[in-house]
Amino acid sequence: MLPARDNPFAVHRVLALRYRLSAVEWAEVFDCWEKLGRRGAIVGPHGSGKTTLLEDMARRLEGDGWKVVWVRLDEQCRSLRAAVEQGRAPSFLATGGKLDEREHEFRERRCVVVLDGAEQLSRLDWWRLSRRLRHADGVVITAHRPGLQPTLWQCRTDPGILRELCAELGHPLEMAEAEALWTRFDGNVREALRWLYDRTAGGCVVTSPAACSASA
């Protein structure tokens, strides 16, 4: 049995993988963002690296002296109110209050709001948030489809990327296997890596004995 801590596809190792952009491409992303009035969306399907790219971009912005304000949404947290309650968003983005109070938060320093999972918001929530975001110096969101903000970067995956990531994790794949996995999971690299975790763990990785018997 391979202990969980030694599995090359353990979550902490996968989360340490960074989005693959060259220095030229990074320059293009930030140049595009400036030209779009420092507004933009990273779009792409499930498991294509949107969150990873957003985190990498946020890290670079912080290094340039920006104040980065995070909003993290997902299928378990789909509203601004829930995000605030769970500590995934600052309260000043979700609550009412005087306009000048909200402006103060944004004017404390160059402030960029990074919103992961914008597609989770209802139209009303998105409209409310958009009004508040007018006062931010910069906005970057992730979404499955374009439309909420100008598209800054389109995330795509291919079998070659899956193969590169596996090599970086110390578990190289043959190209044919990478192609088969990529196809099986419709390009969702995250799910492919989770499947590889289970396979590498060996045997029957189950959450209940009944599931193990069914798959034997």
Place this chain on the structure above:
Amino acid sequence: MNESDTQEMFVEVVGAAEGFLPGQRLESNLLWALPEAPKLIEARLFWRTRGKGTEDAEVVDSHRIERPAAAGKETISLRLPEAPYSFSGRLVSIVWGVELIAEPSGKSALAEFVMGPDRKEVVLNAVSNAPGT
């Protein structure tokens, strides 16, 4: 196992190779040599999960060195709780360690060790497919 994201920080848990019992005190040697004096050096005794799911972690004891010199060394004592034991299964492992971190730079070093009954980690083996189990 020792890890460091820089040559400037080092932490050693004395006797790590033998493992520790629940509730035992452990000694840890701390060493740092930074380009500038940090505001704070802190050693944290913690456990964390590793594996397939979202990581969980808890700091159970710590030792703070306020306004230290840029370079220094210190031996400290930290107490382990009764649980959780070091543990390994296919889906999750619980790993114990001492982390040395400098603020505000965030530079750090880490030493892992085992804590459990008989100074060994609990290992969860595969679910048996034998009839009647």
